[in-house]
Amino acid sequence: MAKVAFLGLGVMGYPMAGHLLNKGGHEVAVYNRTTAKAEKWVAEFGGRFETTPREAAAGADIVFACVGNDDDLRSVVLGDDGAYAGMSKGAVFVDHTTASADVARQLHKLGQEREIGFIDAPVSGGQAGAENGVLTVMCGGDAGVYDNVEPVIMAFARACKRMGDSGAGQLTKMVNQICIAGLLQGLSEGVNFAQKAGLDVEQVVDVISKGAAGSWQMENRAPTMAEGKFDFGFAVDWMRKDLGICFEEARNNGARLPVTTLIDQFYAQVQDRGGNRWDTSSLIHLLANS
Structure with missing residues (x-):
């Protein structure tokens, strides 16, 4: 059992912190900018909440x-x-935010100066993955520090892997988001094509999902895309934020992202239609309602 703190109780952090306590058996203190959310978490799971990150991190x-x-x-x-002001030497900060590689490297360096470990550890799997404790976690940081925290991370993950030095976790998450954006556009066009051709989308997906076109997005999003349902899942606003991080990194490393750039423009059109909080599968709305 470890003594841990969790900062940020949004749609992802709230259940992740709960798994640390219930599944992992760890002692958990939480902090959230809105105290009412922290109070609700403690009422549901136990543990304790603090009113500043420093207080929550003290002794963790x-x-x-x-x-x-x-x-x-x-x-x-x-x-x-x-949090750094309250953390002791030898403690580790694990960041699950989807953020830039630059901020990961900055906080890693500042942590080293304080003898505090830092692991950038963005996740994939969405709200459902967080609630069910089956997230995929991609990490960057010092190997020895990672080895110490991996067993604790597994309280809310089904897969966790160190990808390299500080920032490598965030870079891997960027690859993830680039791939998902392209996949969702292709799936949108395929589902819309099937509808225009008079095919039964459910039967089409049942067949092609068992072949080379199959994917998690196809199995989980194609049916709702066909029904025009988007009030759930990973929001368009969040995806555009993530893609912005990808574009900034691409400017630094020279990578070309022509298709991703186009799809980001499509997401901007979805936002113009009021779909800021729609699921990212809402790309099909532009095709079905042109």
Whole structure:
């Protein structure tokens, strides 16, 4: 059993922190910007909540975080009330935010100066994966530090792997988002084509999902795409934030992302239609309602 803290109780962090306590058996303190959410979590799971990241992190072996973006991450880590101010030497900060590789490297360096470990550990699997404790976690950081935290991460994961040095986890998540964007556009066009051709989408998906075209998105999103249902899942706003991180990194490393750039423009059109919080599978809305 470890003594841990969890900072950020959004749709992902809330169940992840719960798994650390219930499944992992760890002692858990939580912090959330909105105290009411922290109070609700404690009422549901137990543990305790604190009113600053520093207080939640005090005495913890591992401090986890899952917040919105680079600035949110810095706000819970740095400063007089930040987690680093409360963490002891030898403790580890594990960040599950989808953020830039640059902020991961910055916080890793600052952690080294304080003798605090830092692992960037973005996740894939969405809200359902967090709730069911079956996330995929891609990590960057020092090998020895990673080895110590992996067993604790597995309380809410089905797969966890170190991808390289600091920032490698975030870079891997960028690859993930690039692939998903292209896949969803292709799936949108395929489902829309099937509908226009008068085919039964359910039967089409049942057949082709067993072949080379099969994917998680096809099995889980094609039926709802055909029905025009998008009020769930990973929001368009979040995907555009993630793709923005991909484009920034691509400018640094020289990678070309022509298809991803086009799909990002399609997502901007979905936002113009009021689909900011729709699931990313809502790309089909542009085809079905042109």
